[in-house]
Structures are given as structure tokens and as C-alpha cells.
Amino acid sequence: MCLDAARRRGWEITQIVNTHEHSDHTGGNAALQDATGAKILAHAGAAARIGGVDRGLKRGDVIRVGRTVELECLDTPGHTMTHVCLLSHTAQPALYCGDTLFNAGAGNCYNGGDPHSLYDTFVTQLARLPEATRVFPGHEYLARNLEFTLDREPENRDAAALLERERGTDPAAATVTTLAEEKRINSFFRLENPAVIARLRERYPDLPEHPDARTVFVHLRELRNRW
Ligand SMILES: [Zn+2]
Ligand SMILES: [Zn+2]
Secondary structure (H helix, E strand, O other), X not given: OHHHHHHHHOOOOOEEEOOOOOHHHHOOHHHHHHHHOOEEEEEHHHHHXXXXXXXXXXXXXXXXXXXXXXXXXXXXXXXXXXXXXXXXXXXXXXXXXXXXXXXXXXXXXXOOOOHHHHHHHHHHOHHHOOOOOEEEOOOOOHHHHHXXXXXXXXOOHHHHHHHHHHHOOOOOOOOOEEHHHHHHHOHHHOOOOHHHHHHHHHHOOOOOOOOXXXXXXXXXXXXXXXX
């Protein structure tokens, strides 16, 4: 798909960036590199597991694409412990967030990750990005995640309206949300919301009446694993 898209547009692929080491994100490396001679870039800590990595990435590194595009590497552990997100240096930033942040959801942590680290990544990094940042995750789970949001917060009108729109949308034309929208529709950014907490306490009766945000996040992640 990447090769076809590049050919259609007359672009030369010179770099392949893996957000993390899972095979659904790295499985195309060899064939794409054979076809293009491109260099492979990935989190420095994931390089040994991926193999064939030409440039190990760390927080603050900048990937230059063509003459004008700059992508800044964020070190975003949680889904795995060696995961990068890429933030474009553009008037309206774009975030390529792999399996860390999904539209209306968060990545799972049961294949090499840790929900506490994912919480730290959400709170100390993602939530602080500009509100207008456009979100481009590695998978399209919007409708299913909105159903989870509405199960947490049945009165969330933004989530209900977006789900209604999604049901009439061509699946090939994925909806792109902004971080501002995510904060309205994504339970993992709504850790102080009274409805989220009340519903969570129905599932986890041992939770205190005013759980801290980390506790809410970790329980939401746990609940989503079985939901
Ligand atoms: Zn993954
Ligand atoms: Zn994935």
C-alpha cells in the first residue's frame, strides 16, 4: 500500500519508520526496503528485536522528509516499552501515534507493555500537545472505541454524534480527529469525569469514591481488555 501510494504521487521512499516492534508494524520492512533501498528507523531500544534498523531513535530526534517536513520523535512507552510517536512540525501538527493512542481509545498493554507507563505517556506527553493536533493512529478502531466511551458515559453527546456519523462513513475514508476532540470522546483522557468514575465503581466496587487519575486509567485499560 505504501509503495502504491508513493508511486501514484511520484514520491521516492527513502525512510521506513516503525513506531514499535510488533510484527503488524514491521512485517513490511524487508519487502519495502528491497523495493526502495530505504533506511529503517525505529526506537533505539527496539532495534535489536526488529533487526536491520539503520537509525535508532530517541526522544527529541528529528526525522527530515524531503526538503520541508520535520517529524519529531516522542518516546512514548506503554503499549510496548520501546514505542515512538512522531509529531510533525507544521502549523497544524499531526501526531503519528502507532498503537499508543487510538481514536477514542488507548493501546493495550498485554504484549510487552505496562498500563502505568501508558498513563504517564498520556498525561505528561500526549495531553500536553496542542489541541489542534490531528491524530493518526496505527489502527482504525473508532466506532468500537466510541461504543466503549458510551458504555462508560451514556450521556456523552459528542461520542454519540460521532458514532452516528461514523456509521454512515466509508470505512476506507477514516475519520481524523484532533486532540481537542479526543479529550471529549476518549475515556482515557476523561479520568476526572464523574460519570466515568461512577460507572467504573460499579464494575470495581473496591475503588474509592474519589480515585486518583492513574487508578482510573489503569482500571479503564483493564476493563477494555475484556470489554
Ligand atoms: Zn502494537
Ligand atoms: Zn498494531
